[in-house]
Amino acid sequence: MKILITGARGMLGTTLQQHLHQHELLATDLPELDITDPAKVDGVMQRFVPDLVVHTAAATNVDGCEADPDTAMRVNALGSAIVAAAAGRINARLIALSTDYVFDGSAAHAYHEFDTPAPRSVYGISKLAGETAVRAHCPDHTIVRTAWLYGASGPSFLHTMLKLGSQAGPALKVVHDQCGNPTSTDALASLITRLILHPIPGVIHGSCEGEATWYEFAVAIFKAYNLKRELKPCSTLEFPRPAPRPANSRLDNRVLRLAGIAPMPHWLDALASYISECKLNEERSG
Numbered sequence: 001m002k003i004l005i006t007g008a009r010g011m012l013g014t015t016l017q018q019h020l021h022q023h024e025l026l027a028t029d030l031p032e033l034d035i036t037d038p039a040k041v042d043g044v045m046q047r048f049v050p051d052l053v054v055h056t057a058a059a060t061n062v063d064g065c066e067a068d069p070d071t072a073m074r075v076n077a078l079g080s081a082i083v084a085a086a087a088g089r090i091n092a093r094l095i096a097l098s099t100d101y102v103f104d105g106s107a108a109h110a111y112h113e114f115d116t117p118a119p120r121s122v123y124g125i126s127k128l129a130g131e132t133a134v135r136a137h138c139p140d141h142t143i144v145r146t147a148w149l150y151g152a153s154g155p156s157f158l159h160t161m162l163k164l165g166s167q168a169g170p171a172l173k174v175v176h177d178q179c180g181n182p183t184s185t186d187a188l189a190s191l192i193t194r195l196i197l198h199p200i201p202g203v204i205h206g207s208c209e210g211e212a213t214w215y216e217f218a219v220a221i222f223k224a225y226n227l228k229r230e231l232k233p234c235s236t237l238e239f240p241r242p243a244p245r246p247a248n249s250r251l252d253n254r255v256l257r258l259a260g261i262a263p264m265p266h267w268l269d270a271l272a273s274y275i276s277e278c279k280l281n282e283e284r285s286g
């Protein structure tokens with residue numbers, strides 16, 4: 001299969017390239033392919049003629065989006081429209097990545113695909129506009145919403161915890177009133193590989209099973225890496241950020257269940273796999 005990846009040097013894109021290496025891949029990113037440049041995107045699509053486009057490119061700095069809404073909308077909304085329209089014109093399939101931030105986080109349950117989005121941050125608004133554009137411009141599409149990603153190349157919460165955890169200092173305060181599904185790029189790339197074989201139209205949620213607060217995620221990381229710095233739970237109010245964060249970011253992978261697709265791993269198992277893979281890679285590289 002011919003597969004074009006946008007944002008291929010990002011955290012998910014890097015893992016995807018490893019998972020999809022048996023296909024004919026065109027890995028694109030800035031600066032060679034800016035998804036906000038319609039002529040360039042069309043040109044690349046018309047020359048390569050992919051069967052499938054995996055669209056991961058995005059402005060992902062949540063606080064950066066809040067500070068610069070035009071860039072957020074240009075990349076996440078307009079850029080997604082441009083990629084979707086170009087894919088639609090050559091009848092390619094499109095798998096586009098989206099986020100838990102499309103929800104406001106006020107529900108008591110884990111959000112499923114039939115819940116109504118109501119984003120509160122610029123990032124969430126821009127990603128939801130990107131979803132709408134994908135639906136409008138590329139008939140053969142799957143939108144995969146995921147959350148709390150970490151992967152080998154970072155940056156991610158896990159990378160931040162490893163850095164701070166190995167520094168001496170006072171107890172590290174970590175937010176304990178926001179809940180979500182820590183998800184490895186490896187588990188997500190495996191899901192995307194399964195979706196290539198078993199296409200599902202529309203929106204699906206794809207985050208690891210089980211749930212944790214950021215504090216609980218940090219505790220698991222510190223335990224796995226034997227980091228000794230003290231961790232202290234704190235509230236969102238004690239750790240204010242420019243962009244609002246959903247208190248409840250939990251995603252229910254309901255459509256995966258309904259479609260009979262193999263479930264995502266539990267986040268603790270995915271974390272253990274990630275750590276053993278990193279150790280193996282370190283041993284291999286001496």
Ligand SMILES: NC(=O)c1ccc[n+]([C@@H]2O[C@H](COP(=O)([O-])OP(=O)(O)OC[C@H]3O[C@@H](n4cnc5c(N)ncnc54)[C@H](OP(=O)(O)O)[C@@H]3O)[C@@H](O)[C@H]2O)c1
Nearest residue numbers: 007009010011012034035057058060097099146147148149
């Ligand atoms: N990370 C998470 O926790 C998370 C959670 C939920 C959903 N998602 C979604 O999952 C997808 C992958 O996330 P990720 O963490 O892998 O993101 P990432 O590491 O930030 O990668 C995104 C890539 O897109 C590139 N990019 C930015 N603007 C571009 C443009 N105009 N044209 C082409 N490429 C551009 C970035 O380049 P630069 O680095 O040079 O800007 C980067 O290489 C995104 O759609 C994101 O919204 C992520």
